[in-house]
Amino acid sequence: MSLLAQYQTQAWPSPAKLNMFLHISGRRADGYHELQSLFQMTDYGDTLRFAPNATGTVRLLTAFPDVEHDSNLIVKAAQLLQDYSHITSGVDITIDKVLPMGGGIGGGSTNAATVLVVLNQLWECGLSLDQLAQLGLELGADVPVFVQGKTTFADGVGEHFTPAPTQHNGSDAVFLVIHPGVHISTQQIFTHPKLCRNSPKIDFQDYTFAKTHNDCQELVVNLYPKVAYLLQHLLHYAPSRLTGTGACVFAVFDKEASAQQVLHALQDQQILDNTTHAFICKGVAESPLHTTIKSIFNVRE
Known part of the structure; x- marks a missing residue:
């Protein structure tokens, strides 16, 4: 066989x-x-x-x-x-x-x-x-x-x-990830004249989440109000960011219970509608x- x-x-x-x-x-x-x-x-x-x-x-x-x-x-x-x-x-x-x-x-x-x-x-x-x-x-x-x-x-x-x-492999992190239900073209973002393209290079040994950012985020939130809306609400609860060129945004937690709590809070406040897709996942090395x-x-x- x-x-x-x-x-x-x-x-x-x-x-x-x-x-x-x-x-x-x-x-x-x-x-x-x-x-x-x-x-x-x-x-x-x-x-x-x-x-x-x-x-x-x-x-x-x-x-x-x-x-x-x-x-x-x-x-x-x-x-x-x-x-x-x-x-x-x-x-x-x-x-x-x-x-x-x-x-x-x-x-x-x-x-x-x-x-x-x-x-x-x-x-x-x-x-x-x-x-x-x-x-x-x-x-x-x-x-x-x-x-x-x-x-x-x-x-x-x-x-x-x-x-x-x-210390940076994320195996102790839990993430709440939300897709806003809008499609974002990677090509549109990477070719956009307003995309920031002059970030200084960092030494990976000095990495912390707080000291870094996503250069696509400012442009994406300006072009897509729903991404901005979800990110704004996530930031009330935990460090949050756009991933890649979007459309997903995520928040970082150290416990799954905390992520679940925030997910339920967003659902109760009707921040998440039937076009959004949310899930909780764990980081792995x-x-x-x-x-x-x-x-x-x-x-x-």
């Missing part, structure tokens, strides 16, 4: 990330931005399952109403690995989708990374995480950080990683996907 058949009922995590800060220090001649960030892995996300099929093709069996099948990053990731590793086996993929798309939490990138990391094992491709991350870069700038699976500082255009030391892979396949770093 193939590994793909053997593990077809296994649920594989595809977790969200948060940008604890995002400093933009310049724009290169090729249009890409020089930036610094801390990518925080969380324990909350989608789950994917993989099963063999006899067609030799990649089939995503879960419907995505707004995305063409062949344009979906899940399909593109599987096809990319299939072509790169000369795999002739087909695969059927299903997903339990809970992460909102376009939220600044990596909703599409994390799925692509889970496909690459899991199928590398199930198809026995034998690629390293570095090789998979390089492949993932063809799918999106955030895919490599999910492939590597660690809470990590990033700089350059977001492709140079420095693993976060224990390592992606739950990689913890699962290690426990099943005895993979060592």
Whole structure:
């Protein structure tokens, strides 16, 4: 029995990330931005399952109403690995989708990374995480950080990683994350003339949440009143920030009970309406996907 058949009922995590800060220090001649960030892995996300099929093709069996099948990053990731590793086996993929798309939490990138990391094992491709991350870069700038699976500082255009030391890996933090139900185009924000692009670079060893910021936040709250509204209310209770280019905002707590209390307060005050999506998650040093892979396949770093 193939590994793909053997593990077809296994649920594989595809977790969200948060940008604890995002400093933009310049724009290169090729249009890409020089930036610094801390990518925080969380324990909350989608789950994917993989099963063999006899067609030799990649089939995503879960419907995505707004995305063409062949344009979906899940399909593109599987096809990319299939072509790169000369795999002739087909695969059927299903997903339990809970992460909102376009939220600044990596909703599409994390799925692509889970496909690459899991199928590398199930198809026995034998690629390293570095090789998979390089492949993932063809799918999106955030895919490599999910492939590597660690809470990590990033700089350059977001492709140079420095693993976060224990005191900064977020494993003692709890987050309340809220998606306001509006779509924000990353391209719109990064090409906007009013985006701040002159933040001085920081030494990652000196990082604290309080001493950092998100350079996209001021622009986004000016363009999207609902983001501003939610952030304003979160800031009453705890340190809060926009993640990535949005639309999600998050608040940081040291206890889950505190996060639950604030969530209930916002619901009671009707700050959250039926277009918002809120969840509570914990910070983790390592992606739950990689913890699962290690426990099943005895993979060592």
